[in-house]
Amino acid sequence: MAVTAPATPVHAGSPRDERPIWRRPNLLRAALMFLVGAAFAYVLVGVLRTVNHYPNKWDDWNAILQVGLIAAPMFFLVGLGAFDYWFYWAAGKPTRPEDHSGHGAYSWRDYFRVNTDHKVIGIQYTVHSFVFLLIGGMFAMLMRAELAQPGMQFVSPGAFNGLFSVHASLLIFLFIIPVFAGLANFVLPLMIGAPDMAFPRLNALSFWLLPIAGIMMLASFLAPGGSFATGWTAYAPLSTTAPIGQVFFTMGVQFAGASSIATALNFLVTIITMRAPGMSFFRMPLLVWANFSTSLLVVIATPFIAASQFFVLLDRALDFNFFNAAKGGDVLMYQHVFWFYSHPAVYIMMLPGFGIISEVLAVKARKPIFGYRMMAFSLLAIVVLGFTVWAHHMFVSGMQAWIRVPMMITTAIIAVPTGIKIFSWLATLWRGVLRLDTPMLFALGFITMFTLGGISGVMLAMIPFTIHVSDTYFIVAHIHYVLFGGSLFTIFAGVYHWFPKMTGRMFDESLGKLHFWTTFIAFNLTFGPMHLIGIQGMPRRVADYAEQFAGWNLAISIASFVLGLSTLVFVYNMVASWRGGPRAPANPWRALTLEWQVSSPPPVFNFDAVPTVVGGPYEYGVPGAVHGVFREPKVPATTGAPTVAQPH
Template identity: 55%
Template sequence: MAQVTEPETDNLGETLAVEAGGQTPWREYFSFSTDHKVIGIQYLVCTFIFYLIGGALATAVRTELATPDSDFVSRELYNGLFTIHATVMIFLWIVPAGTGAFGNYLIPLMIGARDMAFPRLNAIAFWLIPPGGILLLSSFFVGAAGAGWTSYPPLSTTGEKAGEFIWILSVLILGTSSILGGINFLTTILKMRMPGMGLNDMPLFCWAMLAASALILISTPVLAGALILLAFDLIAGTTFFNPMGGGDPVVYQHMFWFYSHPAVYIMILPIFGMISDILPVHARKPIFGYQAIAYSSMAISFLGLIVWAHHMFTSGTPGWLRMFFMVATMIIAVPTGIKVFSWLATVWGGKLRLNSAMLFGLGFVSMFVIGGLSGIMIASVPFDIHVHDTYFIVAHLHYVLFGGSVFGLYGGIYHWFPKMTGRMMNEPLGKLHFALTLIGFNLCFLPMHYLGLQGMPRRVAEYDPKFATVNLVCTVGSYILAVSTVPLIINAVWSWIGGPKASGNPWDALTMEWQTASPPPVENFIGEPVRLTGPYDYGMGDRNPNVQMPESQANTPMLSGGPTVS
């Protein structure tokens, strides 16, 4: 094999950035850009703003629940607050941040591509997000939807019709964005990998995005169909879900959950991939069980489509069907458990760098396991019937989606911020952010398990006074959680403007996105990208002998200046 010559510079990343024209002009982030990196940052900043809005709505909900009486907002406004809060967090934060932001930014870089397969479609997918979100929030001016993010009829067809119709229209717009993104990710991953990179050579984030994109394309159109039929019932007087006219409201539940349970995996699968890329770098060890983690993502994608009715155990579901969905739900814990054990085995015995990215990665694993264990509990029909629509479900949901997805997103921000901006984040502020988030999150949501087991119903503004003390503790925790975002905002803004400059590969990572400048040039790589090692070959020497370079690339320098391998 021909020798690879190293560039004669101490900081090739800066040299390449200069050759590429330096930093992206700030005006580019407010334009209809087709550069996947710009679009990824547009997604991240836009969805984070909606995350702050959703967090403000949640804080208002918890302030109302600090006392047993309805004394902070009216009952109608309370219904609108928790409905829009959940919708914002799911459709405007976790889904588009995990898939849209990190998927757009990282996938072409990780597979050695110049851009996404359909750049203009990619830009359209992003520019559907701001109007969809603004439309959703504008519903407060006419009376926001108050039927919860599930929008079950007949409650959703007999309440505030203007707000409910705006809710439906907004979710349809956001779902369209998600579908366009799914098409792009699947095509890019399957058709645009660099020469010599097979599916089993990809970083695990690409496998996770492959699985999530398949779920998006299969399940999201079913939700769209359900919402269109619901809109006809709402404004045209049809009776698709009205039993008085021969309809069936349970059919809506089946259609809604056929999307909305897979949506849990659409939200968490990209995070699984990010954690699989963060832990090996900062543990300085190869990932344990690469193929097991990769194929378990595809297993989750398949099994996620056949477990939806475990949300409907109290909806008159026949006993035999309950048993099927109970068993299927428990089986899906197997591929998830494979990932958790593989992550623990990766970290075990490693040379851990407990920086902010690693702390949030480890925090993700611990919080998600708690949510997963409670998920196994509510998969059991008798237990689910006992805690259905109680605060136990609220606790489980947040341990999976906040303790899981949001902790993972935070870890991704700290890990890939140097790649996106060319600047390093401040570690003391990052660790303060982690500590406040961990304390506030557990103080807010851990006691909710007790509330649910004692029978406190969710989605109510008034409750039995015997639950007042525990609810006050939860509210204090929510305030700490709200404050925890302040160090992150200060850190991100200050670091982006004047933080220490990052080298092309500050983590000594081996995946392809780190083998170019930070931030990358317009078309990602100067010359043809070269894959010198496997993505997780830490501790295996400077080169993996199983990785073969095409002769045409034999004299191409490694674009980061060559990572050092512990």
């Protein structure tokens, strides 16, 4: 039995902003302010160098570029209106009534401006992230074309280094991390019965920091000397001596990191303070638990990658010599600081997916999640243990040998809470009434692929094995089984699962299944053989290789092209279904959680009556089970009763 909200009212058109165009937030004003910011950077550097009697006062383009990469984006955000309300408040002006002119989407134009509606921001995040998936995927196709046979075919070794560096950076910082934030932005407030996120304006700013980071990384290809080519890890001292394109990565990561931290703080405050009446922590859906845990990781860990890139920037710009061993610097310090963020980042890219899989499996198996509380506690255990394993990335770095053994042990231990989740999902599936539609297929594909990636991860926890396969294609296979077979499969499952809620349309199920099977088969044919050639000694991050690996590399390249084409099936299905798919009912999956008890898409302010949570989120198969009820808005002398739908 499901509970439905009262009928959704018909909303009028978007409130109009009657101010002159130069005072209204818009992309034209933002573009003009971007140019003003670039000019400001030029003048600031010139004046400071003149005052301090430096040479090349007005034509030190390295200094101008580094200041400009900070100033121009900030001026762009000012022009876009991201700080309008805060400037108004800081100026001490009287409080003005909120007209909600910046809240909600009434036309496609509302997605191209600062918008405080969490549902609009969620769609902005998600669509933006998939654009960068396609760009990063095209870089991967170009790399595999180059590697289809030995020798140099299409790009130089330097350009190849730039391709894999930008490929990895875009897909980590501009796709996987933000797309999870996008799905959670849309779904999480609805799940907990909140009208919006706790800080809507900060939420809007968090999104608009991301296009800046992505464009900055892509713009590095235009820099003298080419794009940054130090990998997504940007190890020092290579990154402190690389051409100026490296600065685009250093600054881009700062903007992406600031976005992550602001979003995580927003999620934490929203989850802790804005849950509906009756929703205790142990009545929260596991997707909410997953994002709560992920947000803790982000807030604690992300400042460390920001620090690592600030160190690099200070070394490059002001000769601080943090990583110059000849002047007392410590090269290994960079790796310790970087990996203290970047191993927790693996769980930042996994825990939201764990929550998505729990939601999909419970609905599609029509069973309660097995071991709900242990599933929640295992998420928190991963948060704690995630900070104890960073140096397993450094087994061959030359660090003190004694550190390797405790890191090997903690790396093996962290498999335990992950194993709890795998067994819980399998127990949830056991004797369930399975509906093998597209979201369910991707969820099952995730369990198999992530388990294989986890097994190779346990192998890599062993010091002798890691020494043997370090910097080989075995590492490439492992990270892609975890982040593609793991994270991306959960992302596809989540997009298909909530697509009807986000768009009000149903997708084409046949195309969805075609997408799954082509992706699943081509993925395994692409990355499975990499384990074999990695053990045989095929090095990663090389544009050319020995003749003995030619056959396997040709097969891998062909499979990768099929994998790329499978993504186009997904894109076509999403675009065509969004434009003209069948209208989606409010609850096509017969789910119990609150987001499915409102219309598809939801009302602008989510709920026309405050929901009250009266049961758990996964009580499928329990007669009369209800997760939440909605009470009609009070009218004079009467009180509305809960509205309960008839059993399906």
